[in-house]
Amino acid sequence: MISVKIIAVGTLKENYLRDAAAEYSKRLSGYCKLSVVQLKESKLSDNPSEREIANALDEEAKAISAELSPRSYKIAMCVEGRQISSEALAEKIEAVSLEKSEICFVIGSSYGLSDKIKSACDMRLSVSQLTFPHQLLRVMLLESVYRAFNIIAGTKYHK
Amino acid sequence: MISVKIIAVGTLKENYLRDAAAEYSKRLSGYCKLSVVQLKESKLSDNPSEREIANALDEEAKAISAELSPRSYKIAMCVEGRQISSEALAEKIEAVSLEKSEICFVIGSSYGLSDKIKSACDMRLSVSQLTFPHQLLRVMLLESVYRAFNIIAGTKYHK
Numbered sequence: 001m002i003s004v005k006i007i008a009v010g011t012l013k014e015n016y017l018r019d020a021a022a023e024y025s026k027r028l029s030g031y032c033k034l035s036v037v038q039l040k041e042s043k044l045s046d047n048p049s050e051r052e053i054a055n056a057l058d059e060e061a062k063a064i065s066a067e068l069s070p071r072s073y074k075i076a077m078c079v080e081g082r083q084i085s086s087e088a089l090a091e092k093i094e095a096v097s098l099e100k101s102e103i104c105f106v107i108g109s110s111y112g113l114s115d116k117i118k119s120a121c122d123m124r125l126s127v128s129q130l131t132f133p134h135q136l137l138r139v140m141l142l143e144s145v146y147r148a149f150n151i152i153a154g155t156k157y158h159k
Numbered sequence: 160m161i162s163v164k165i166i167a168v169g170t171l172k173e174n175y176l177r178d179a180a181a182e183y184s185k186r187l188s189g190y191c192k193l194s195v196v197q198l199k200e201s202k203l204s205d206n207p208s209e210r211e212i213a214n215a216l217d218e219e220a221k222a223i224s225a226e227l228s229p230r231s232y233k234i235a236m237c238v239e240g241r242q243i244s245s246e247a248l249a250e251k252i253e254a255v256s257l258e259k260s261e262i263c264f265v266i267g268s269s270y271g272l273s274d275k276i277k278s279a280c281d282m283r284l285s286v287s288q289l290t291f292p293h294q295l296l297r298v299m300l301l302e303s304v305y306r307a308f309n310i311i312a313g314t315k316y317h318k
Contacts, residue, residue: 016178023175046315086290110318128287130303131245131317140299144289156205158290159269 002093003033003102004145007067009060009109010041012135024142031149036138039063041109053111061114064106072102074121076113077137081124086158089144090151092123105141107134161252162192162261163304166226168219168268169200171294183301190308195297198222200268212270220273223265231261233280235272236296240283245317248303249310251282264300266293 012018021036028034040063042056068074073096084092096103105125106117110133118124127140150157171177180195187193199222201215227233232255243251255262264284265276269292277283286299309316 014179014182016175016182019175019178020173023173083288085288089289127289129242129244130248130286130299131306132299132302136299136302140289140291140295143291143295147290 001033002097005102005104006036007039007064007104008036008107008138009039010134011038017135017139020139021142024146028146037067057111057114060109061116064117068120069102071100072104073100074104074106075123075125076118076121077105077107078113078118078124079126081126083126086144086147087151090148093148094152107138110134160192161256164261164263165195166223166263167195167266167297168198169293170197176294176298179298180301183305187305196226216270216273219268220275223276227279228261230259231263232259233263233265234282234284235277235280236264236266237272237277237283238285238290240285242285245303245306246310249307252307253311266297269293
């Protein structure tokens, strides 16, 4: 059973997001060993300068890097990444599981991810051209991974 | 204040989705007159034939058509539609509000929308190449519309 690790910066603040994430975690337990690592979001002033944002992303990058493993196929979630279909995500997960013991998705803070993290990953994945809050994105990612495993298993979830 | 109407086939079954939709409805009330019309999803057998699915979509299309207004700028949500950024969605809403009193988004059932509905709409909008459950899509759409209004208003919500 492959391990799926989600590294996410920031906590889920809304109850409905926590409930959604818990539901998908439960559903995913039949398909993979899921772990979700929540890292601290750097504090920023109300109107942060470019430099302040870069420093925050740097600080977050250090904490993320400590969680990245060479055993893992690493995917950075970023708006400029490649978009793929649910079927293609399923194929990707299947292909990765032949070579690696873990697939790891990295979700940054509301200012995204440092270039260092993007470069350290094997792939950049975009979900949409639209911007979504990183907390909702976590639920969207859990759903997409759950769907991918259902496609691999050939269940009726994905019609 | 522009009206935003969301026509959706099917009900939100999970509590967390209902809570999320309620939260965004509350937030949107400051920006628009929001109405959400939930239509009945046609019942299908466990393993529906192409014909059965087409009939279901036809039935749903009739109910949707009755809710479409010529006063409205109508957007069909479908995976093959055009993807746009949050900024472009904001521009679209702003442009529409100069000409129409309502903007209407149509979300189909798990088998999508009938071609009749797609043709009756002014635009086809896709959120992602990934497939999302139509119920989660409703929350994603509410978030995107809320973000668009924040972009128009120049708040700090969209950084």
